[in-house]
Amino acid sequence: MIRFILARLVKAVVILLAILIFNFLLIHAAPGDPAAVMAGEAGATDEKFIADLRARFGLDQPFGVQLWLYVKSTVQLDLGFSYRQNMPVIDLIWDRLPATLLLTLTAFVIALVLGVTAGVLAASKQGTWWDSIISSMALLFYATPLFWVALMASLLFSVVLGWLPGYGYETIGANYTGFERALDIGKHLILPATTLGLFFMAVYMRMTRASMLEMSRLDFVKTARAKGLKNRVIQRRHVLRNALLPVITLAGLQAGQIVGGAVLTETVFAWPGIGRLLFEAISQRDYSVMLGVFFVSAAMVLLFNLITDVLYVLVDPRIRLT
Amino acid sequence: MSLLEIENLAIALPAGADRQLAVENISFGLSKGEILCIVGESGSGKSMSANAVMGLLPEGVEPAGGHIRFHGREILHLTEDERIDIRGKSISMIFQEPLSALNPLMRVGAQICEVFEAHGLLTPAERMARAVELLEEVGLPDPDKTIRAYPFQLSGGQRQRVMIAMALALEPEILIADEPTTALDVTTQAQILALIEELRRKHEMAVIFITHDFGVVADIADRVIVMQTGQIVEQGSAEDVLLRPSHPYTKSLIAAIPGMKDKPDTGQTHSQQSPVILSVKNLNKTFSTGGGLFKPARVVHAVNDMTFDLHLGETIGIVGESGSGKSTAGRCIIRLIDPDSGTVRLSDVDLTALNGHALRMARSKAQMIFQDPYSSLNPRARIGRILTEGPIAHGVPRAQALDRARELLSLVGLDPSAVDRFPHEFSGGQRQRIGIARALALDPDVIIADEAVSALDVSIQAQVLDLLADLKARLNLSMLFVTHDLRVAAQICDRIMVMRRGQVVEMGPSAQVLGQPAHDYTRSLLDAIPGRHHEAAMRQSVASY
Numbered sequence: 001m002i003r004f005i006l007a008r009l010v011k012a013v014v015i016l017l018a019i020l021i022f023n024f025l026l027i028h029a030a031p032g033d034p035a036a037v038m039a040g041e042a043g044a045t046d047e048k049f050i051a052d053l054r055a056r057f058g059l060d061q062p063f064g065v066q067l068w069l070y071v072k073s074t075v076q077l078d079l080g081f082s083y084r085q086n087m088p089v090i091d092l093i094w095d096r097l098p099a100t101l102l103l104t105l106t107a108f109v110i111a112l113v114l115g116v117t118a119g120v121l122a123a124s125k126q127g128t129w130w131d132s133i134i135s136s137m138a139l140l141f142y143a144t145p146l147f148w149v150a151l152m153a154s155l156l157f158s159v160v161l162g163w164l165p166g167y168g169y170e171t172i173g174a175n176y177t178g179f180e181r182a183l184d185i186g187k188h189l190i191l192p193a194t195t196l197g198l199f200f201m202a203v204y205m206r207m208t209r210a211s212m213l214e215m216s217r218l219d220f221v222k223t224a225r226a227k228g229l230k231n232r233v234i235q236r237r238h239v240l241r242n243a244l245l246p247v248i249t250l251a252g253l254q255a256g257q258i259v260g261g262a263v264l265t266e267t268v269f270a271w272p273g274i275g276r277l278l279f280e281a282i283s284q285r286d287y288s289v290m291l292g293v294f295f296v297s298a299a300m301v302l303l304f305n306l307i308t309d310v311l312y313v314l315v316d317p318r319i320r321l322t
Numbered sequence: 323m324s325l326l327e328i329e330n331l332a333i334a335l336p337a338g339a340d341r342q343l344a345v346e347n348i349s350f351g352l353s354k355g356e357i358l359c360i361v362g363e364s365g366s367g368k369s370m371s372a373n374a375v376m377g378l379l380p381e382g383v384e385p386a387g388g389h390i391r392f393h394g395r396e397i398l399h400l401t402e403d404e405r406i407d408i409r410g411k412s413i414s415m416i417f418q419e420p421l422s423a424l425n426p427l428m429r430v431g432a433q434i435c436e437v438f439e440a441h442g443l444l445t446p447a448e449r450m451a452r453a454v455e456l457l458e459e460v461g462l463p464d465p466d467k468t469i470r471a472y473p474f475q476l477s478g479g480q481r482q483r484v485m486i487a488m489a490l491a492l493e494p495e496i497l498i499a500d501e502p503t504t505a506l507d508v509t510t511q512a513q514i515l516a517l518i519e520e521l522r523r524k525h526e527m528a529v530i531f532i533t534h535d536f537g538v539v540a541d542i543a544d545r546v547i548v549m550q551t552g553q554i555v556e557q558g559s560a561e562d563v564l565l566r567p568s569h570p571y572t573k574s575l576i577a578a579i580p581g582m583k584d585k586p587d588t589g590q591t592h593s594q595q596s597p598v599i600l601s602v603k604n605l606n607k608t609f610s611t612g613g614g615l616f617k618p619a620r621v622v623h624a625v626n627d628m629t630f631d632l633h634l635g636e637t638i639g640i641v642g643e644s645g646s647g648k649s650t651a652g653r654c655i656i657r658l659i660d661p662d663s664g665t666v667r668l669s670d671v672d673l674t675a676l677n678g679h680a681l682r683m684a685r686s687k688a689q690m691i692f693q694d695p696y697s698s699l700n701p702r703a704r705i706g707r708i709l710t711e712g713p714i715a716h717g718v719p720r721a722q723a724l725d726r727a728r729e730l731l732s733l734v735g736l737d738p739s740a741v742d743r744f745p746h747e748f749s750g751g752q753r754q755r756i757g758i759a760r761a762l763a764l765d766p767d768v769i770i771a772d773e774a775v776s777a778l779d780v781s782i783q784a785q786v787l788d789l790l791a792d793l794k795a796r797l798n799l800s801m802l803f804v805t806h807d808l809r810v811a812a813q814i815c816d817r818i819m820v821m822r823r824g825q826v827v828e829m830g831p832s833a834q835v836l837g838q839p840a841h842d843y844t845r846s847l848l849d850a851i852p853g854r855h856h857e858a859a860m861r862q863s864v865a866s867y
Contacts, residue, residue, distance in 0.1 A: 219417055220424055223425075223485070224436070226409055227409065227440050228405075228407065228409035238425050241427050315427070317427065318426060
C-alpha cells in the first residue's frame with residue numbers, strides 16, 4: 001500500500017515537471033512580447049527602454065537558460081513576481097487558494113452526493129416517470145453552459161428573490177468573526193458551489209444509474225436475494241458498493257474539469273479564488289501569474305487523482321491485496 | 323404428502339421470445355431427503371422451474387398458472403416480503419458460477435453471516451462462530467483464516483464450498499442446486515457431489531439438482547425429470563429413466579454422452595508412420611503471479627519441458643484440469659504467447675525464431691478453434707467477412723475467397739447463403755461450425771482446438787465431434803485437441819497427453835492411456851468422471867436406439 005502510494009507520488013512529480021515545461025513552451029509560443037507591452041503601457045516605446053526591461057527580466061537570455069531558471073525557481077516554490085499586483089506570485093496564490101479549495105471541494109461533494117443519490121433513485125425506479133424526470137434534469141444541467149446557469153442563478157436567487165448574496169466571498173465591511181463569519185461565507189458559497197456542482201452532478205448520476213443497473217443483473221445479487229435479504233440491504237450493501245467503483249474512477253478524471261469550471265464560476269460570482277486570479281492575469285497579460293496558476297492547478301488535479309487512486313484501492317480488495 | 327408439490331406450473335416469457343411459455347404443464351413432487359435431478363439442454367426450461375420455487379425468476383418472466391405448494395401452502399404468488407421468510411431459511415439455492423455468485427468486495431465470512439442477519443438470528447459474534455463451523459463442515463482448509471478471505475483469493479471449488487456453507491447455514495429443508503458443478507474441474511466436481519450427498523444424508527435435506535450431465539445424474543439422483551423445450555418428457559426413478567428410457571429424447575441424450583470406449587482401437591499406427599508436421603521440443607513457459615492469502619508471490623511453471631511430435635493426419639489430445647497448462651501450451655505453440663525456451667517446428671519452419679511479418683505468414687499455417695462460440699465471432703461482421711478476412715490478408719482475391727467461404731460452409735454442414743448473415747442469427751452449435759470453417763479457410767497444416775466443444779450441449783457436442791472426425795478423415799487434418807473432458811478426448815484423439823501443473827505426466831495411444839493408465843493422476847481423473855460406473859449399463863439401454 002505504502003509502496004503503491006510512493007510509486008504514484010513519483011509518477012505525479014514527473015508529470016508535474018512535464019506540465020511545467022509544456023506551460024512554459026505554450027506561453028513562449030503565444031504572440032506578443034511582454035517587454036514591449038510593458039513599455040507600451042508605461043508610455044515609453046524607445047528601443048533602449050525595451051532592451052533594459054528585457055535584460056531586467058532575463059528575457060534576453062537564450063531560451064534554454066530561461067527554461068532552466070524557470071524550472072529551478074519553481075521547484076523552490078519561487079513562482080516569480082507580479083509587477084501588475086506588485087506582489088510575489090506565490091503570495092497572491094496563497095491568498096486566493098483557500099477560497100478556490102473551499103469552492104471546488106464543496107462543489108465536488110455536492111456533485112457526488114446529489115449525483116449518486118439521484119442515480120440510485122433513478123436506477124431503483126427504472127422505466128418510471130421518476131427515472132425520466134431525474135435523467136432529463138441531469139441532462140439539462142449538463143447541456144446548459146455553466147456561465148449561463150451561473151448568471152441565471154445569480155439573477156433569480158440574488159437579484160429577484162434576494163435570498164442569497166450573488167457575488168463575493170463575504171460581506172465587505174461587516175467585520176464578522178468566528179461563527180458569524182463562517183455563516184456569512186457559507187451563504188456566499190451556496191450559489192457558486194451549487195452551480196458548479198450541478199453541472200458535474202449529471203455525469204455522476206448517469207454513471208451511478210448505469211452501473212447500478214448493470215450490477216443488479218449479476219449473480220451475486222441473486223445470491224443475496226436467495227439468502228432472504230431485504231431489498232434495501234441488497235441495494236446498499238451488494239449493488240451500490242460495487243456500482244461505486246466506476247464512479248470513483250470517473251470522479252478522479254473529472255477533478256481537472258472541476259478546477260477548470262471554477263474559473264468560470266469564480267468570474268461570474270466574483271469569488272476571489274485562483275480561477276478569477278487567472279482570468280485577471282490573462283486579461284492583463286500577467287505571464288508570471290498565469291504560469292503560477294497553471295502550475296498550482298496542475299498540482300491540485302494531480303493531488304485529486306492521487307486521492308481517488310488511494311480511495312479505489314481502499315474500496316477494492318482485489319487491487320489492495322494483489 | 324410431499325414436502326414440495328408443483329402442479330401444472332406454466333411460466334410466461336416476455337413478448338418477443340422464441341416461445342410464449344418458458345415451461346408448461348410442469349408437475350412433480352419432492353419428498354424429504356430425496357435428490358431429484360432435472361436434466362435437459364440449454365433452453366429446456368430446467369432452471370426456470372427451480373427459480374420459480376425461489377421466486378427468483380428473471381425480470382419480465384412471470385408465472386402464468388399452476389401451483390407450487392411447500393408443506394401444503396401455496397407459495398407461487400407470495401409477495402416479496404413473504405418470500406424473504408422462506409428464502410435461505412426453508413429453501414436455499416446454489417448457482418453455476420462460483421466466481422460471480424459471491425460479492426467480490428465482501429469477505430466470505432461476512433457473506434455467510436448475512437444469512438443469519440437476514441433472518442434476525444444470533445448475535446454478530448455467534449454468527450461468526452457459526453460461519454467458521456460451517457466452513458469446517460464443507461471441508462475448507464483453515465476455516466479461521468478462510469473466513470477473512472475475499473472471494474478472489476479462493477479457487478472455484480473453494481468458492482462453491484463457501485456457497486454451499488451459505489446455503490446450509492439455516493439448515494433448510496430443500497437445497498436447489500442449479501448446475502453447481504458445471505464450471506468446475508472433474509475432480510473438484512466429484513468432491514462437491516460427494517459433499518452434497520453427505521450433507522443430504524446428515525441433514526435429511528431434499529435436493530433439486532439441475533444439470534445437463536447424465537453422468538452426474540447417474541451418480542447422485544434418486545429420481546429424474548427430463549425436460550425438453552419447456553415440457554417434462556419423462557420422469558421416474560433414476561434406474562428407470564437411465565436404464566429403461568422410454569422417450570426418444572431421453573434415449574438420444576443418453577446416446578450422445580461421449581463414451582470412453584467409443585473409439586475403435588486402430589489408426590495410431592497408421593498416422594504415426596506418416597511424416598511429422600509439428601515438432602515441439604523442450605517448450606517452457608513460466609508466469610509470475612502476485613501472492614494470495616495463503617501463499618507468497620509465486621512463480622508458476624505453466625509448461626515444463628514439453629516435447630512431442632504431431633504426425634500428418636493425427637490428433638493429439640492435451641488433457642488436464644484448469645491450471646494444468648494445457649491452454650498455455652496451445653497458445654505457446656502458435657506464438658500467441660511467447661515461450662521462455664524451446665523450439666516449435668511447423669513443417670520445417672521454426673516458429674520460435676520468427677518475428678513480425680514472417681511470423682504472421684507462418685502462423686497462418688496453424689489455426690485455432692476457440693471455446694466460446696459467442697465471443698469468438700465478431701458480432702458486427704457478416705459470416706462472409708469472418709471467413710474471408712484471413713485469406714484476403716494473405717493475398718487471396720476477394721471473389722475467390724468468398725467462393726471458398728461458401729464451399730467451407732457446406733463442408734461444415736451449413737447453408738452457403740450464411741455468408742450474408744450475422745453471428746447472432748445462429749445457434750451455439752452452428753457458430754462453432756462457423757468457427758471451424760474459419761480455421762479451415764487458411765488451409766492450415768495444423769488446427770489447435772482449445773476446448774472447442776466444452777460450451778456446447780451434449781447432443782450438439784456429439785454433432786460437432788462427428789463433424790471434426792469427418793473433416794479429419796476427409797482432409798487428413800492434423801489437430802491438437804485441448805480439453806478437460808477425458809470422454810471427449812477419447813472420441814476424437816489418436817494419442818492423449820495428460821498434463822498436470824505444467825508437466826506432461828503421461829502420453830500414449832488413447833486406448834492405452836484411458837484403458838491402462840500408467841500414472842496415478844490419470845487414474846484419479848478417470849475415477850472422477852461422473853456416472854462412469856453406470857456407463858456400460860446406460861449404453862446398453864440405448865444400444866438398440
